[in-house]
Amino acid sequence: MRASLIDLDGTLINGHSLRPRAKELLCRFEQFALVSNDSEHTPAQLANSLRELGLSISPEHILLAGASALEIIAKEHSGARVMLFGSTMLLQYGQDLGLHIVTHDPEIVLLARDRNFTYAKLAAASNAVRSGAALIVANPDVNHPGQHGDVVPETGALLAAVLACAGDVPYRVIGKPEPYLFERALNRLGIRPADAVMIGDNPLTDGVGAERLGIEYIDVNSAACANLLKAA
Numbered sequence: 001m002r003a004s005l006i007d008l009d010g011t012l013i014n015g016h017s018l019r020p021r022a023k024e025l026l027c028r029f030e031q032f033a034l035v036s037n038d039s040e041h042t043p044a045q046l047a048n049s050l051r052e053l054g055l056s057i058s059p060e061h062i063l064l065a066g067a068s069a070l071e072i073i074a075k076e077h078s079g080a081r082v083m084l085f086g087s088t089m090l091l092q093y094g095q096d097l098g099l100h101i102v103t104h105d106p107e108i109v110l111l112a113r114d115r116n117f118t119y120a121k122l123a124a125a126s127n128a129v130r131s132g133a134a135l136i137v138a139n140p141d142v143n144h145p146g147q148h149g150d151v152v153p154e155t156g157a158l159l160a161a162v163l164a165c166a167g168d169v170p171y172r173v174i175g176k177p178e179p180y181l182f183e184r185a186l187n188r189l190g191i192r193p194a195d196a197v198m199i200g201d202n203p204l205t206d207g208v209g210a211e212r213l214g215i216e217y218i219d220v221n222s223a224a225c226a227n228l229l230k231a232a
């Protein structure tokens with residue numbers, strides 16, 4: 001069987017629990033990599049949480065939008081001054097990559113999932129990009145489903161606020177459906193798009209992003225995925 005690139009939320013886990021047959025699904029593939037728009041955790045942290053749920057995935061095979069955004073910035077703009085809106089875990093990750101995390105005069109504004117976003121932060125981000133800082137967004141999702149049918153705000157909602165305030169400034173998205181996470185995952189596994197299948201629950205991010213690169217897409221809730229599990 002070929003390799004799988006696989007989404008996390010709604011595909012492998014729901015909230016804090018493994019989805020039924022998640023492990024079986026992974027066993028159908030010789031190798032796999034996690035491709036997620038998570039913009040709050042580092043790969044090592046997520047590997048730990050997944051291990052507690054009984055899933056063993058090496059951090060090198062976990063591609064997350066927030067952490068990857070920092071890795072890409074560190075590679076393309078070594079030592080850059082970055083105004084980061086995100087978790088303390090990401091902030092530490094950025095510093096470990098040699099980036100200067102600043103509160104004034106940034107070269108780059110990076111929006112990730114910042115649960116402590118405030119009016120003052122909105123002002124700082126908006127004015128920084130109006131003054132010429134490049135705007136990079138970990139993922140474009142505006143929300144994800146909560147436990148009781150409510151919505152949980154995501155990074156795209158913060159982007160909408162910044163654009164509403166700063167005006168129509170250009171920005172670059174790192175997460176799905178953009179190609180970066182998919183390409184990094186293929187690279188880490190050492191495979192070509194034609195040898196991979198993307199399994200996810202969101203046709204607009206998982207599906208569109210994969211198919212643009214020539215990677216087959218299978219929806220986790222589809223008959224095709226059920227057949228995959230049967231074909232053991």
Ligand SMILES: [Mg+2]
Pocket residue numbers: 007008009010011200201202
């Ligand atoms: Mg998902």
